[in-house]
Amino acid sequence: MATRTDPKKDVVIIGLGWTGAIMGMELANEGLDILALERGDDRSTVPDFQYPNIFDELKYAVRYDLMQKPVNSTLTVRHNTQETALPYRHLGSFLPGDGVGGAGVHWNGQNWRPQAVEYRLRSYVEETFGADIIPEDMQLQDWGVTAEELEPHLTKFESVAGIAGKAGNINGEIQEGGNPFEAPRSVEYPMPPLKNTWDSELFADAARKMGYHPFPRPSANASIQYVNDYGMQLGPCNYCGFCERFGCNNYSKSSPQVCILDALKRKPNFSYKAKCEVLKIEKAADGKTATGVTYFDDNTGEEVFQPADLVLVCAYSLHNVHLLLLSEIGQPYDPDTGEGVVGRNYSYQMTGGTSLWFKDKVFNPFVGTGSGGMTIDDFSMSQIDFGKEGFIGGSYITCGHTGGRPIQQMALPPGTPAWGAGWKEAVGEWYGHNLSIGSHGSNMAYRDTCLDLDPTYKDRHGRPLMRMTFNWKDNDIKMTQFMKARIEEIAESMNPDAMASGYKGDGAQYDVRPYQSTHNVGGAIMGTDPKTSAINRYLQSWDCHNVWVMGASAFPQNIQYNPTGAVGGLAYWALEALRKDYLPNPRPLM
Amino acid sequence: MREMPGRPSRRGFLKGTAAGVAIASLAGSANAQAPQKEPPPPLDQYERVYFNEAEWAFVMAACDRLIPSGGNGPGAIDCRVPVFIDRQLAGNFGTAADWYMQGPFDPAANPTLGFQSPLTPAEIYRQAIPVFQDWCKTNHGDSFENLEAATQDAALTSLQKGEVGLAPELRDFFQFLLANTKEGYFADPGYGGNHDMQAWVYIGFPGARGAFTSWPGRENAKYPLGPVSISGERA
Ligand SMILES: Cc1cc2nc3c(=O)[nH]c(=O)nc-3n(C[C@H](O)[C@H](O)[C@H](O)COP(=O)(O)OP(=O)(O)OC[C@H]3O[C@@H](n4cnc5c(N)ncnc54)[C@H](O)[C@@H]3O)c2cc1C
Ligand code: SF4
Numbered sequence: 001m002a003t004r005t006d007p008k009k010d011v012v013i014i015g016l017g018w019t020g021a022i023m024g025m026e027l028a029n030e031g032l033d034i035l036a037l038e039r040g041d042d043r044s045t046v047p048d049f050q051y052p053n054i055f056d057e058l059k060y061a062v063r064y065d066l067m068q069k070p071v072n073s074t075l076t077v078r079h080n081t082q083e084t085a086l087p088y089r090h091l092g093s094f095l096p097g098d099g100v101g102g103a104g105v106h107w108n109g110q111n112w113r114p115q116a117v118e119y120r121l122r123s124y125v126e127e128t129f130g131a132d133i134i135p136e137d138m139q140l141q142d143w144g145v146t147a148e149e150l151e152p153h154l155t156k157f158e159s160v161a162g163i164a165g166k167a168g169n170i171n172g173e174i175q176e177g178g179n180p181f182e183a184p185r186s187v188e189y190p191m192p193p194l195k196n197t198w199d200s201e202l203f204a205d206a207a208r209k210m211g212y213h214p215f216p217r218p219s220a221n222a223s224i225q226y227v228n229d230y231g232m233q234l235g236p237c238n239y240c241g242f243c244e245r246f247g248c249n250n251y252s253k254s255s256p257q258v259c260i261l262d263a264l265k266r267k268p269n270f271s272y273k274a275k276c277e278v279l280k281i282e283k284a285a286d287g288k289t290a291t292g293v294t295y296f297d298d299n300t301g302e303e304v305f306q307p308a309d310l311v312l313v314c315a316y317s318l319h320n321v322h323l324l325l326l327s328e329i330g331q332p333y334d335p336d337t338g339e340g341v342v343g344r345n346y347s348y349q350m351t352g353g354t355s356l357w358f359k360d361k362v363f364n365p366f367v368g369t370g371s372g373g374m375t376i377d378d379f380s381m382s383q384i385d386f387g388k389e390g391f392i393g394g395s396y397i398t399c400g401h402t403g404g405r406p407i408q409q410m411a412l413p414p415g416t417p418a419w420g421a422g423w424k425e426a427v428g429e430w431y432g433h434n435l436s437i438g439s440h441g442s443n444m445a446y447r448d449t450c451l452d453l454d455p456t457y458k459d460r461h462g463r464p465l466m467r468m469t470f471n472w473k474d475n476d477i478k479m480t481q482f483m484k485a486r487i488e489e490i491a492e493s494m495n496p497d498a499m500a501s502g503y504k505g506d507g508a509q510y511d512v513r514p515y516q517s518t519h520n521v522g523g524a525i526m527g528t529d530p531k532t533s534a535i536n537r538y539l540q541s542w543d544c545h546n547v548w549v550m551g552a553s554a555f556p557q558n559i560q561y562n563p564t565g566a567v568g569g570l571a572y573w574a575l576e577a578l579r580k581d582y583l584p585n586p587r588p589l590m
Numbered sequence: 591m592r593e594m595p596g597r598p599s600r601r602g603f604l605k606g607t608a609a610g611v612a613i614a615s616l617a618g619s620a621n622a623q624a625p626q627k628e629p630p631p632p633l634d635q636y637e638r639v640y641f642n643e644a645e646w647a648f649v650m651a652a653c654d655r656l657i658p659s660g661g662n663g664p665g666a667i668d669c670r671v672p673v674f675i676d677r678q679l680a681g682n683f684g685t686a687a688d689w690y691m692q693g694p695f696d697p698a699a700n701p702t703l704g705f706q707s708p709l710t711p712a713e714i715y716r717q718a719i720p721v722f723q724d725w726c727k728t729n730h731g732d733s734f735e736n737l738e739a740a741t742q743d744a745a746l747t748s749l750q751k752g753e754v755g756l757a758p759e760l761r762d763f764f765q766f767l768l769a770n771t772k773e774g775y776f777a778d779p780g781y782g783g784n785h786d787m788q789a790w791v792y793i794g795f796p797g798a799r800g801a802f803t804s805w806p807g808r809e810n811a812k813y814p815l816g817p818v819s820i821s822g823e824r825a
Contacts, residue, residue: 051798051800052798052800052818052820052822053820055778055797055798055800055820056778056798056820057776057777057778058773058777058778058781062773062777063682063683063688064688069688070688070689070690071687071688071689071690071691074690077703077704078703079700079702084696086696086699086703086704086706087690087692087706088690088704089689089690089691089704089705089706090686090688090689090690090704090705092704194806195806195807196806196807197806197807198806198807198808198809198810201807236803238800238801238802238803239801239802239803239805239806240800240801240802241800241802242800249800360810361810362810362811362812364802364805364808364811364812364813366795366796366799366802366813367802367805367806367813372806404795405795406776406789406790406793406795407772407773407776407777410776418750418768419655419656419657419746419768419771420655420656420657420658420743421658421660421661423657424657424658424661424662424663424665425661425662425663427663427792427793428662428663428792428793431793431794431795432793432794456694457692458692509700509702510702511701511702512702512703512704513701513702513704
């Protein structure tokens with residue numbers, strides 16, 4: 001029971017990361033009265049990310065200072081519906097954000113758009129290869145929106161975030177030096193690409209010799225000075241090598257802080273509160289709309305009811321699903337019957353990599369950015385014959401390095417002992433002599449990969465933790481093994497002194513310990529059929545029309561790319577529907 | 591010069607290093623701009639915040655095998671890694687302050703489901719060290735710190751392989767010990783290890799410099815400057 005009820009707002013936003021900041025900005029421009037609630041600390045570039053304190057590998061990268069604290073919020077994990085799920089007690093596999101800016105503070109900034117075929121994957125597979133190739137329990141779905149429809153909104157996000165890159169396809173015309181396999185774009189990137197590190201040049205040369213099409217990875221690390229749509233300024237990246245897992249001290253990495261929040265905070269009709277965790281979205285008696293949210297205010301120790309006309313769920317994919325389940329908005333998914341929608345189609349990211357060591361090459365790995373590097377998309381979703389290869393999916397293949405931090409980014413040749421004199425000798429000999437080629441690939445959703453409420457474990461407010469059921473499947477392992485073979489060919493052509501590969505193989509089990517990616521998607525997926533999606537194609541809840549759910553929870557299966565480009569584009573797509581269609585006449589839009 | 595508790599300094603790891611007496615600072619630092627700083631106390635006079643005497647003797651000896659002195663590069667003792675571990679165990683890491691530690695617990699669960707012990711890292715050190723010491727006495731005839739180096743290495747290998755009979759709730763002990771040792775070797779010196787940034791100097795990591803605008807793309811050119819730490823030390 002809430003101990004206090006506050007005056008009503010037009011809009012309440014749950015979570016102040018990328019999507020919360022975008023929604024806040026655009027709806028504040030509409031003149032609406034908005035409150036954003038963020039469970040974590042307030043954070044700004046100064047003092048929170050300032051020089052030199054942010055250059056602390058132990059504090060930020062190893063002990064996860066900017067990330068979610070499991071003591072406050074976590075989930076449980078199991079491999080299949082028969083197992084007992086156990087809590088994700090400390091972080092490893094994925095690192096959800098916490099605090100103003102969310103994971104948009106400590107992300108790398110690799111900023112992608114999905115391929116055109118990825119938005120309509122089920123249709124594409126059926127039309128091109130026949131429905132027979134889809135494994136029985138793989139729940140392939142279309143997004144209900146096309147590349148053409150999303151294009152202006154993806155462009156808007158890239159313009160706000162200030163992405164550095166080289167277009168490969170502008171309105172159907174292939175551009176030299178860009179990605180020839182990308183969906184057509186309307187404009188060039190706002191900034192030219194970052195400078196390449198030498199390792200990525202070597203990779204690009206080797207790939208070019210094999211007939212592939214290397215291009216610079218689109219990046220949310222500024223390559224030049226830039227002023228965005230909201231008047232926010234970015235300055236060129238320092239290649240500081242402390243990007244992923246850190247806030248940027250240099251106003252160079254696109255984040256909600258750098259691109260949106262300082263402009264948003266000046267608006268009189270926008271306010272936000274940190275250390276306020278939303279516990280539940282409250283529903284009206286008829287269940288068809290939400291009346292607002294109940295949150296726990298850590299500043300005062302109170303439970304507060306915040307009434308609002310519009311509730312925007314911007315809490316990161318996993319927390320979005322958890323909140324919907326706790327608030328009983330939408331029918332929970334049941335993997336036994338395949339019925340229900342909330343929690344359906346959770347999926348993750350399939351990655352692998354090959355490391356190469358060169359005795360006579362010095363790479364200065366500490367000269368790095370979160371997202372520079374060279375990529376090929378020759379083995380992407382649209383380029384693979386799924387019928388012939390026997391799997392559905394694809395990867396981009398990339399080389400570049402994010403930093404040379406010695407605790408976590410020290411790669412040693414195979415056969416090096418884990419400790420002792422041999423280890424010490426090897427760190428002196430091999431530090432900075434290594435490069436690595438990675439594959440970053442799709443991951444399909446299956447009948448049993450899903451999210452629901454855990455029957456046993458509770459959070460600090462006494463609410464059930466969310467339970468994740470997930471394991472790797474044959475289709476996706478075949479995909480990554482295919483990439484291994486392609487990458488090893490390129491790697492061997494580079495004549496390294498030593499080489500080692502790490503890819504999931506037959507029987508690989510999902511392991512929550514090593515970091516893999518914070519690209520958790522699905523669970524509140526978008527679509528055009530309320531039986532198989534929790535939100536419609538505008539990201540509006542089918543059940544409560546004034547509840548809109550942003551973020552990668554909308555993806556029906558994972559794309560082969562990092563999610564945030566699409567997450568940002570979807571937010572602007574939803575905003576257009578909200579502004580033009582919903583606000584003048586609030587109702588279910590489909 | 592003091593000896594390590596209970597063992598001869600046969601590999602001389604306290605000699606000629608900053609971990610022993612203040613030779614480095616008496617001789618004047620390599621960097622004339624560096625402010626004169628008080629040498630830290632020798633490791634056996636360091637005021638511990640978590641470890642007891644017996645644990646300290648073990649951790650000193652274990653760190654010295656995980657990253658030995660001698661050969662190229664500093665060892666864990668030269669870098670004062672045990673100080674780092676002691677402080678970490680007294681802090682948020684040791685008390686699992688950020689972790690979800692509510693039961694029920696299933697410490698013997700499939701390791702791919704991650705850490706499932708009801709014990710904090712500090713408690714795991716405290717309970718696992720005596721079990722391992724008993725195992726060393728039974729199998730090698732003496733406490734770990736009194737064994738010959740080669741025997742110590744064999745004992746640590748058994749520990750790493752899970753052959754010393756640790757209960758499931760202690761099974762992450764070796765992983766913590768090894769990870770913490772490497773962290774203490776390479777973390778910013780403000781945490782008590784990586785003394786004088788020796789480990790950074792050794793591998794060529796420039797620490798908290800953080801600005802390399804003109805460096806991307808250079809081929810086979812080695813970055814010339816030594817490291818800086820967060821508190822402004824230069825080496
Ligand atoms: C280390 C790392 C590297 C990454 N690199 C990349 C990359 O290179 N490219 C890419 O595309 N993506 C990357 N990502 C993913 C990217 O950060 C996310 O896709 C993106 O930030 C998601 O935006 P969001 O608005 O959905 O959520 P977030 O930015 O996570 O924001 C959600 C906010 O909601 C808050 N919140 C949660 N629950 C509640 C609640 N109940 N009440 C109040 N507030 C709540 C959270 O504290 C958080 O601040 C990376 C992520 C990590 C962690
Ligand atoms: S690499 Fe560039 S964008 Fe990333 S944190 Fe450093 S200066 Fe900022």
